[in-house]
Amino acid sequence: MNQEQLTTTIIMLLDSERALTVNWGDGHQSLFHYVWLRDNCPCPQSRHASGQRLVETAAIPLDIRPHSLHVDESGAIAVVWANDGHASRYEPAWLRAHCYAPAEQARRRQRPLLWEATLMDRGLPRGNYSEIASDNGALREWLALVKSHGFAILHGVPTESGMVTEVVALFGYVRETNYGRLFDVKSVADPINLAYTGLALGAHTDNPYRDPVPTLQLLHCLTSSAEGGDSTLVDGFGLADFLRQEEPESFRLLSTLPVRFRFRSDDTDLSAEFPLIQLDTQGEVAGVRFNNRSAAPFAFAPDLIEPYYRAYQRFARLLDDQRFQVRFKLAPGDLFIVDNTRVLHGRTGFASAGERHLQGCYADRDGLYSRLAVLSRQLTA
C-alpha cells in the first residue's frame, strides 16, 4: 500500500458519546462529530443531485448517536442513526479530505504566492491571446497565473476596440459601471478623472469608492507612441505582510481604521468606507484598497489622527519603493489583468507628444475562479 492509499485507509474506529475517532493508515487521527456526519450525509435524500443540501440542519438533534456503525467491505464507514433509522455511508477519501483537525486544515489552505521587484528577473506571468482563446490547457495556465500572482500579462490581443471584453468572455463577465462596459484611458480635455490625463499615477486600486469594488481590472493597449506611461504593479498582500512584520503598529492602524473613499461627477456619486488593509476573521490579509486621490478627509478619534497619518505615509512611501514594484511597458496588443483587491497598479507620466490609448474594463474573480476550477476538473478527468 502506498502513502496515498494509507492516508485514506481506516485502521480503527473509536465510538464515543458525541463523536467518532478515526485512525488512518498514515497514523493521523480524525474526530468527526455525529451531528456533523449526519449533516453531511451524501445520500440522495440528504443531498440533491446538484450537490445542494436537503438535510434541515436546524432539525438534527445535537445529541444524535449511531444505532450501529462499522467499516464496510469497500472500506467506507456505514452508519445507521438511532433517532430515525436513516442509513449513511461515508467514503474514506471524502472523510479524510474534510478532516477538520487544525493541522489538516492548515495543510489544505492555499496561500498566495507573494512577490516583489525580483519577480522581473524570474519572469512575469504571461500568456498569448491566440493560445488561450483556442486551447483550454493554455487558458487554464494563464488563469492559474492570475490566481497565484494576482496579475498576468497577455500578448497578441488584436488592437481593435472592444477586444478587452472579448478577453473577459473567455472566463467570465464584464462588470458594467458608470464608466461603461469598457472605458478609454487617454489624455482628454476636461477629464472627469485624473486617469484621463498624462499625469503619473501612483500605485492604487481602482474604484475604492465602490462597494462592491470590481475585483478584476483589465487594461488593453491599442496605441503607444508616447514617451513614458510605463505600467507599475505592487503586490499589496506582500506589502501588507512586510508592514505587519516591520511596523506592527502601522499595520494595526491601517487594518482597523476605516477610510472613506468618494467619487463625484455630474451623474455619479459613489462612496464606500473600508480600512486600507482588510483582514479576514482569522486575521489574514484579505484585501487592499488604496487611492490617495479619492480618499475623503479622515474621520478618526482626534488622538488617532497623527498616528494614522504616520502609518498612511509609510504605506504610501512603500508603494513608491522600487524594490516592491514590477514595471513594464505595454506595447500595442498587450493587456494586463490585475486582481484589484490585491495588486495595486500605477503608471509613470507620459508626454503629450505621441499617443497612448488603453481600453479598460472591470470584471469579477468569481467567474475566473469558476472557469479555472471547471477547466482543471475537465483536464484532469
Add this chain to the structure above:
Amino acid sequence: MNQEQLTTTIIMLLDSERALTVNWGDGHQSLFHYVWLRDNCPCPQSRHASGQRLVETAAIPLDIRPHSLHVDESGAIAVVWANDGHASRYEPAWLRAHCYAPAEQARRRQRPLLWEATLMDRGLPRGNYSEIASDNGALREWLALVKSHGFAILHGVPTESGMVTEVVALFGYVRETNYGRLFDVKSVADPINLAYTGLALGAHTDNPYRDPVPTLQLLHCLTSSAEGGDSTLVDGFGLADFLRQEEPESFRLLSTLPVRFRFRSDDTDLSAEFPLIQLDTQGEVAGVRFNNRSAAPFAFAPDLIEPYYRAYQRFARLLDDQRFQVRFKLAPGDLFIVDNTRVLHGRTGFASAGERHLQGCYADRDGLYSRLAVLSRQLTA
C-alpha cells in the same frame, strides 16, 4: 442667528503645536490637526476639478505648522503654511461637516432602519413602476426605501420577459453571472438548482458561494396561478442584533468562524468563505450570508463544532420564526428587490398544479446608492 447658523459660526480659534481648536457658536469644540488641514486643502492646486486629491499626502511634513492663521471677513479660516507659503482657506460649514469629534461622527452616522413582522401592519415599502419610470421624485423615494429597509416592492411592472432588467436600468447595472443576465425561476425537470423546483425555500441570501456576492437581487412575477409560493423576507441585520443581545456567545461564533459555501454544476464551480454574520472593523453588522443548501462541511477546530452547530441551529430557527418574517404574495406585475447582503428571502412551497413564473436578476448597490445621491442633489438644488 438661528441654531443652524450657530453650528457653522466660528467664535474662537486656539492655535496649538499640532492642531487648531475651533469653538463654534453652538458651544461645540472641534480639533483639526494641521496635517489633516493641509491634506484637505480645497484649492485648485490641491484638488482637481473632479474632486480628486492632488496633494501628495505622503509628502506633507507631520509637524507642518501655519505661518499665519485667521478667520477672514466671510467667516472662513485662512491659513498660510510655514513650510512652503501655500495658502489654504476652509469654509466653516465644510469644517463642521468634517469635524471628527466622536460625538459628531456618531451624529452623522446613518443606522439602518431595522424591522420585523410588525412592518406588515405599518405598511411595506412600495412603489409603482409607471411612476418611478417617469418621475425622478418617485424614483428617489423608492430607492430611498430600498436603502433604508433593505428591500422594496414595485407594482405595475409590465409582465413581459426581460422587464426586470429594465427596472435595474433605472438606477444601475445588471450583474451578469453564470445564471445569465436574467434567469427564470419556475419548476423544471432535472433542475440544476433547488430554486427551480416547487420546494419551499427557507430564508436565505443568494449566491453565498460567490465573491463578490451580488448585493442586489430582483424577482419579477410574470405568472402566478399556483397555490402557495408566498414570498418571505427577514431583516438579517435585525436578527443579528437580536442574537447579539440575547445570545452573545452564538453571535460571537457566527460572526467570527468562516463557513465555506459551494455550488457546482457542469459548467460552474463557485466557492467562497465568510462568517454568516460579517462585522465591519468597528464591530457593527455589515453583512449576512446564509444558505443551508450550499453550506460546505464545517471546518473548525474540533472543540468548536458542537458550539457552532448550536449557534447555527439557533440562527436558522430564528429565521423561521414568524415574528421576524414579512410575508406577501407576488401577483403578476409585482417585483421585489432585496439588499442581498442584509435581507434574507425565501418562499413557501407551491403546488405543481397551476403555474408560478418569476424572472430574476442580480445588480449592485453602488449604482443604486449613486443614483439616489445624484437625484437627491438635483431635487434639492
